[in-house]
Amino acid sequence: MKCAICKHGETRPGTVSVTLERSGATLVFREVPALVCDNCGEAYHDEAVATQLMQRAEEAVRAGVEIDVRRYAVA
């Protein structure tokens, strides 16, 4: 699809690192599947992936994690 941010690039399947900040916690997920713009690098996640990221972030915050870097792997 065409990138909605720069309106020039085309998105391609790839992986990106995603950083989420929640209630003072910083969580970095590596190798998250995404569609990545070949022009500006904007990453688009499908809904399932975005939901997973939110859930995992909430869980980590509840577990008292302050900073964490983990690999996103499809369970």
Ligand SMILES: [Zn+2]
């Ligand atoms: Zn773009």
